[in-house]
Amino acid sequence: xxxxxxxxxxxxxxxMNILVCLSKVPDTTSKISFTDNNTRFNTQGVQFILNPSDxxxxxxxxxxxxxxxxKGSVAAVMVGGAEDDSLLRKAxxxxxxxxxxxxxxxxxxxxxxxxxxxxxxGQSFDLVMTGRETxxxxxxxxxxxxxxxxxxxxxxxxxxxxxIDGKVRIESELGALTEVLECDLPLVVSAAKxxxxxxxxxxxxxxxxxxxxxxxxxxxxxxxxTRIVKFDLPPAKGQVKMIPADxxxxxxxxxxxxxxxx
Amino acid sequence: xxxxILAETHHGTFRKSALEAATYARxxxxxxxxxxxxxxxxxxxxxAASLGEYGVDEVLLLSGEPDPxxxxxxxxxxxxxxxxxxxxxxxxxxxxxxxxxxxxxxxAGLISGAIELPQWQNGTMLVRKNVFSGKAIATVExxxxxxxLAFAPNSTQPEKSPVHTAVVSYAPxxxxxxxxxxxxxxxxxxxxLPDAEIVVSAGRGLKGPENWGxxxxxxxxxxxxxxxxxxxxxxxxxPHHEHVGQTGLTIRPNLYIAIGISGxxxxxxxxxxxxVIVVINKxxxxxxxxxxxxxxxxxAFEVVPKITEAVRKLKAST
Ligand SMILES: Cc1cc2nc3c(=O)[nH]c(=O)nc-3n(C[C@H](O)[C@H](O)[C@H](O)COP(=O)(O)OP(=O)(O)OC[C@H]3O[C@@H](n4cnc5c(N)ncnc54)[C@H](O)[C@@H]3O)c2cc1C
Numbered sequence: 001x002x003x004x005x006x007x008x009x010x011x012x013x014x015x016m017n018i019l020v021c022l023s024k025v026p027d028t029t030s031k032i033s034f035t036d037n038n039t040r041f042n043t044q045g046v047q048f049i050l051n052p053s054d055x056x057x058x059x060x061x062x063x064x065x066x067x068x069x070x071k072g073s074v075a076a077v078m079v080g081g082a083e084d085d086s087l088l089r090k091a092x093x094x095x096x097x098x099x100x101x102x103x104x105x106x107x108x109x110x111x112x113x114x115x116x117x118x119x120x121x122g123q124s125f126d127l128v129m130t131g132r133e134t135x136x137x138x139x140x141x142x143x144x145x146x147x148x149x150x151x152x153x154x155x156x157x158x159x160x161x162x163x164i165d166g167k168v169r170i171e172s173e174l175g176a177l178t179e180v181l182e183c184d185l186p187l188v189v190s191a192a193k194x195x196x197x198x199x200x201x202x203x204x205x206x207x208x209x210x211x212x213x214x215x216x217x218x219x220x221x222x223x224x225x226t227r228i229v230k231f232d233l234p235p236a237k238g239q240v241k242m243i244p245a246d247x248x249x250x251x252x253x254x255x256x257x258x259x260x261x262x
Numbered sequence: 263x264x265x266x267i268l269a270e271t272h273h274g275t276f277r278k279s280a281l282e283a284a285t286y287a288r289x290x291x292x293x294x295x296x297x298x299x300x301x302x303x304x305x306x307x308x309x310a311a312s313l314g315e316y317g318v319d320e321v322l323l324l325s326g327e328p329d330p331x332x333x334x335x336x337x338x339x340x341x342x343x344x345x346x347x348x349x350x351x352x353x354x355x356x357x358x359x360x361x362x363x364x365x366x367x368x369x370a371g372l373i374s375g376a377i378e379l380p381q382w383q384n385g386t387m388l389v390r391k392n393v394f395s396g397k398a399i400a401t402v403e404x405x406x407x408x409x410x411l412a413f414a415p416n417s418t419q420p421e422k423s424p425v426h427t428a429v430v431s432y433a434p435x436x437x438x439x440x441x442x443x444x445x446x447x448x449x450x451x452x453x454x455l456p457d458a459e460i461v462v463s464a465g466r467g468l469k470g471p472e473n474w475g476x477x478x479x480x481x482x483x484x485x486x487x488x489x490x491x492x493x494x495x496x497x498x499x500x501p502h503h504e505h506v507g508q509t510g511l512t513i514r515p516n517l518y519i520a521i522g523i524s525g526x527x528x529x530x531x532x533x534x535x536x537x538v539i540v541v542i543n544k545x546x547x548x549x550x551x552x553x554x555x556x557x558x559x560x561x562a563f564e565v566v567p568k569i570t571e572a573v574r575k576l577k578a579s580t
Contacts, residue, residue, distance in 0.1 A: 056509070177446060
């Protein structure tokens with residue numbers, strides 16, 4: 001109870017330390033193919049980017065919060081290999097202060113969440129921000145797993161986030177509902193549309209990012225709980241049926257009688 | 263093998279996802295033999311018994327309406343007490359909290375976004391799910407003693423399979439979230455997009471927010487949710503939660519109607535799992551037609567009101 005109160009009070013005058021979890025994903029226009037008898041994603045010729053919701057929403061909002069409070073820090077962490085360093089540096093180009101790379105190849109959501117949690121437990125972050133979902137494996141599992149392993153609360157999705165008197169005020173859009181929430185720290189949030197806008201690094205940021213030190217963390221090994229055994233491409237789409245613009249009744253008839261969806 | 267589902271409720275009735283979960287679990291149970299249990303809340307006991315029609319043998323009824331933290335605890339409790347081997351839930355707003363938490367807490371492998379029933383090979387579960395924003399399908403395996411399967415909403419239709427069912431009240435000690443709900447805003451009469459069966463979506467082709475009336479009219483006539491492309495949400499013509507695509511929501515309705523949307527690869531990534539796609543665009547070269555089942559080349563402002571009219575006629579006649 002005492003620590004809780006301390007955290008609450010403390011957050012209003014202590015600097016906020018924010019950690020943003022970043023994932024590496026293929027560029028949105030990538031052609032997706034597989035190797036080794038369709039058991040592995042073919043990275044040949046694929047351009048990698050930071051996962052859009054991690055970068056555009058989580059990271060940018062974290063930096064905006066630090067800027068608006070005028071204190072605190074933003075750290076970014078990625079589970080990945082040395083080949084990911086240049087991508088991770090982009091976080092500094094956008095405005096992050098500190099970079100960590102947990103030196104392992106991501107295997108499944110659980111092993112990534114465990115390595116992140118083990119790292120976070122030894123640090124003193126107040127707020128951990130992730131993106132809502134990666135655009136490669138589309139799991140969206142890491143945020144809740146991380147919250148569970150840390151014993152922290154989670155808000156997901158987060159479409160608006162402000163710090164008011166050391167408390168976090170959040171808007172979470174759940175279909176036709178919008179919840180306005182007030183949360184204590186520490187907290188895990190998963191960032192979604194609306195939280196912030198993409199930022200293009202400036203010259204200064206790019207220069208800083210080249211000089212940035214990446215702290216490499218060696219994790220204790222974690223066995224994954226699931227494994228991908230095979231990839232398939234989705235079945236090809238049939239031919240589109242074109243309907244003359246002056247026959248909307250025909251479309252409605254086909255949707256009712258042929259497709260049976262209305 | 264004993265299966266536990268999470269059966270979500272809303273205003274005292276089961277959500278469709280609850281019936282989907284029951285159907286899913288019953289189909290699995292019929293191939294591997296075992297009991298189907300459901301954990302539920304916020305519903306009268308005699309209503310809760312209706313899950314028996316969908317193949318649930320035993321319903322564990324919680325008091326109150328626990329938050330995801332409480333539901334995770336209740337699921338974890340039931341898993342141990344009832345010798346559960348497989349937990350089944352929808353991968354929706356609540357499922358996205360509960361399933362990964364349960365997985366991390368019990369070190370149980372989680373396969374989320376399943377699009378089909380699982381296959382079994384000597385105690386290993388194999389499930390297919392969409393990856394790379396619908397550009398591929400992965401088969402994922404899980405062999406932990408407890409397994410968690412979180413299926414993509416709308417990937418299965420509720421089917422009746424009546425069994426004798428017992429409803430018991432269930433009261434494990436549950437934690438309470440410290441998150442304080444200051445306000446809940448509900449847009450009355452709107453269909454929730456993530457689990458909508460029909461979605462009417464529009465893009466920059468509509469020219470401005472004042473023109474959305476024709477989109478909303480069509481949606482209302484169809485009982486559909488509305489959605490939009492990214493630039494439309496970015497400039498604030500429509501709320502953020504309507505943004506579908508690779509950087510917004512991924513949806514898989516039975517019918518997706520795209521009006522004045524060009525069909526960029528990032529947009530398609532969020533909607534290409536829809537069962538039927540209709541595209542209305544004045545440009546015959548719009549890339550979206552390649553991903554469509556039905557297409558109309560024409561001006562949205564002329565075509566859409568006529569479609570709405572035809573839908574109203576159909577609804578009036580059936
Ligand atoms: C990293 C990244 C991520 C992205 N993520 C997303 C995403 O998640 N979702 C998304 O939607 N986009 C996303 N985009 C943007 C995407 O590339 C497209 O720019 C966007 O989808 C285009 O939106 P639109 O189709 O509404 O507009 P436009 O491309 O401008 O298309 C408008 C269409 O309307 C038609 N039209 C115009 N007038 C009429 C009329 N009177 N009647 C009928 N048709 C008419 C035109 O022929 C045209 O096809 C992303 C882009 C990037 C780079």
